[in-house]
Amino acid sequence: MTDSGAVIGVVAVTLATAAVGSRGLRVSRTRDDFLVAARQVPSTLNAAAISGEYLSAASFLGVAGLAMADGVGALWYAVGYAAGYLVLLAVVAAPLRRFGAYTIPDFAEGRLDSPLLRKVATGFVLVICAFYLLPQMEGAGETLQVAFGGPYWIGVVVLGVVVTGAIASGGMKGITFVQSFEFWLKLVAIALPALALVAVFHHPPLDSVAGTAPSVFPRATTVRFASPTGIDVSKQVSVVVEGVLDGSSYPASGGGHVELSAGVHQVASRTSITFPPGSAAPTLGGAAALTNREWLSPLLRLGGRSIHPLAATYGIILATFLGALGLPHILVRFYTNPDGQTARRTTAIVVVLLSCFYVWPALLALLGRLEAPGLYLSKSTDTVVLILPRLAVAGTAERILSALVAGGAFAAFLSTSSGLLIATAGALSHDILGKGVRAFRWSALGAGIAVTAAGLAVQGTSINVLVGWAFAIAASSFCPLLILGIWWTRLTRIGALVGLLLGGGAASGAVIAAMAGAGRTGWPAIMLQVPAIWTVPLAFATMVGLSLLTPRALPADVMGKLRALHLPEGVLRRPGIAER
Amino acid sequence: MSRSVPSAADLYVSGAYGETLLRSLMRAQLGVALGVLLPAAAVVVTFPILSVLLPGLVSISVFTIPLTVLVLGFGIYPPLVVLALVYVRRAARVEERFVALLDEDQ
Numbered sequence: 001m002t003d004s005g006a007v008i009g010v011v012a013v014t015l016a017t018a019a020v021g022s023r024g025l026r027v028s029r030t031r032d033d034f035l036v037a038a039r040q041v042p043s044t045l046n047a048a049a050i051s052g053e054y055l056s057a058a059s060f061l062g063v064a065g066l067a068m069a070d071g072v073g074a075l076w077y078a079v080g081y082a083a084g085y086l087v088l089l090a091v092v093a094a095p096l097r098r099f100g101a102y103t104i105p106d107f108a109e110g111r112l113d114s115p116l117l118r119k120v121a122t123g124f125v126l127v128i129c130a131f132y133l134l135p136q137m138e139g140a141g142e143t144l145q146v147a148f149g150g151p152y153w154i155g156v157v158v159l160g161v162v163v164t165g166a167i168a169s170g171g172m173k174g175i176t177f178v179q180s181f182e183f184w185l186k187l188v189a190i191a192l193p194a195l196a197l198v199a200v201f202h203h204p205p206l207d208s209v210a211g212t213a214p215s216v217f218p219r220a221t222t223v224r225f226a227s228p229t230g231i232d233v234s235k236q237v238s239v240v241v242e243g244v245l246d247g248s249s250y251p252a253s254g255g256g257h258v259e260l261s262a263g264v265h266q267v268a269s270r271t272s273i274t275f276p277p278g279s280a281a282p283t284l285g286g287a288a289a290l291t292n293r294e295w296l297s298p299l300l301r302l303g304g305r306s307i308h309p310l311a312a313t314y315g316i317i318l319a320t321f322l323g324a325l326g327l328p329h330i331l332v333r334f335y336t337n338p339d340g341q342t343a344r345r346t347t348a349i350v351v352v353l354l355s356c357f358y359v360w361p362a363l364l365a366l367l368g369r370l371e372a373p374g375l376y377l378s379k380s381t382d383t384v385v386l387i388l389p390r391l392a393v394a395g396t397a398e399r400i401l402s403a404l405v406a407g408g409a410f411a412a413f414l415s416t417s418s419g420l421l422i423a424t425a426g427a428l429s430h431d432i433l434g435k436g437v438r439a440f441r442w443s444a445l446g447a448g449i450a451v452t453a454a455g456l457a458v459q460g461t462s463i464n465v466l467v468g469w470a471f472a473i474a475a476s477s478f479c480p481l482l483i484l485g486i487w488w489t490r491l492t493r494i495g496a497l498v499g500l501l502l503g504g505g506a507a508s509g510a511v512i513a514a515m516a517g518a519g520r521t522g523w524p525a526i527m528l529q530v531p532a533i534w535t536v537p538l539a540f541a542t543m544v545g546l547s548l549l550t551p552r553a554l555p556a557d558v559m560g561k562l563r564a565l566h567l568p569e570g571v572l573r574r575p576g577i578a579e580r
Numbered sequence: 581m582s583r584s585v586p587s588a589a590d591l592y593v594s595g596a597y598g599e600t601l602l603r604s605l606m607r608a609q610l611g612v613a614l615g616v617l618l619p620a621a622a623v624v625v626t627f628p629i630l631s632v633l634l635p636g637l638v639s640i641s642v643f644t645i646p647l648t649v650l651v652l653g654f655g656i657y658p659p660l661v662v663l664a665l666v667y668v669r670r671a672a673r674v675e676e677r678f679v680a681l682l683d684e685d686q
Contacts, residue, residue, distance in 0.1 A: 075652040079624075082657065086620060086664055090613035094671070296638040298631045298648040313628045321624070341675070344668045351664040355657035362653025366646075487610060559599050566606055568675045571682065 005399030006147035009407030017178050017414050047349035049176045050333045052183030056416035057139030060409050062464030065382035067365035073300040075362050080320020082354040088325040089347040094340035095486045095565040104478050111485045113555040114493045122431040124477045124504045125328040129424040131470035135463040136417040137455025143409045146386045156455040163417045164448025168441045182411040189408020190360040193389040193401050197367050215281045215373040222274040223374040225267045231282040236261050243271025281373035307525050315530030323471030326478030329419035339569045382463055469511040476535035477504030480543050486565055492554050495547030503539020507531045605678050612670045616663040
């Protein structure tokens, strides 16, 4: 089943990106051009570009999907994704721009005079980028799956080829314009369908989500089951089945009419069931089905279950509020501001733009719960943003909205993964493979291929959970390094190095263990799935404690470095102050 | 290629007086930063606890929108924007005052 609108959207966005990006190819010649677009970008354009680069698959698809699946508490992710920029604004934006280092490894080496610290920082840049790139690939796979009805790998390969090709041939000069354009595209693509659904088309009242009545299919709905599933039917209903239900087969074309009695039924994989309008939606049964009251709770559920909800919530708050300032692909953008005060203004505009964006995923999650209960059964709530427009409207309007949403989603994957790939290739070529534009291109190619291959393996993991893990690692490694490096005079090489290794290493280890399936219940689940709650304090405590114990490892001329970080630009250009 | 530290900075505002000036600037800027981060943290830390202490919170609706959706989905963003704008103005003012202080000295 091909959705022509969605296909047009994806193709248009991809071609536009390639076209605008290729204009950058002719202008970009030096590494400066490649990495920071020559520092001539105005504030508003730059803020839109930062937001465009930042709003990834997690924001566009993941937040609404996870909130629909696990409840309102998952909106803490969105709150943190936006509020992270308030933290970035208040503690790192201007000083980091004034210091004049391009990347976090540059900052680590420049601030603490330690080439070893630089190498470790480079390692964490690669880890964070990898964790962040995987969900982009997954989002692309799922989006093209919805658009074409084809296999998952097509989207992953398309995104991998387009992004790797663009980065290996172009650079950031073109990307700045592309990224800012893609921000506005994403905002329109998520706001318009939500507005259309609320304003124009019939839907149940929004607060019926707080009622006790079971969810109802507002219209005839076909649910496709990808894996064997047990469904709990609350009231007898007559449905059309294609595939295998309770052990009996029904023809794939036309299907068979079945009176589904109340109780639990077993659906085989690759089976479709069509429910009539107005019928009560079955649930997955057991703990998987949230009551409306549970869904409305503002506390986070891990994998839909209530495991120490306060600790889980605070863990995600820590990771997202503190993780944004340690994202390698975002920090590079701050050097496109001419001075520190402009960097602040740009960041504040980013907060405004992100706030305008994140109200929509919340609304779509709410609408998804009311309008598309079938997504719970097919376990594909991550596609709710893509599915909703086509449930609500028909004909040309549906095709336009589908094109817009699929295009916006693909813009999200393209912009974020190109930013991440630039950061990855920059780190690889500068610190490992040798400098120069040639090394940068080969690094982009190698990293692009590796990530595409890995992207094929993560199908089914929540997009938002994967991105949340990238934030947790950033919050436990670069966040303490930046905050203490900028505001504390007594940070030493050894404190920074061990803190980075312990905090970042513990967070990475926890996340890898969680991916491997360890710690599903109780406190181990919290420790592994929301590691920031203990790894962030661990990193800060180690850096501060060890620095106080090793005063001899202080870098040379700390005050000179802090002057470079904090003095306004005008003061540096002013002669004669040194004499007094 | 790595421009770790601009060497121009080393030439100006050095010595004990320069250090005192710098530390006072840093303290003022840190104060401005905490002035917006602490109120934000207070809200963010209290709301989850509040929802545990007052379980009735989830059944409230305002203008047909459930309260928890309203707060986490919409209500939290306007204050966030205000705090960001307030920070930019205050931080700029601190720097203006710092530069004026240097001018007076000259």
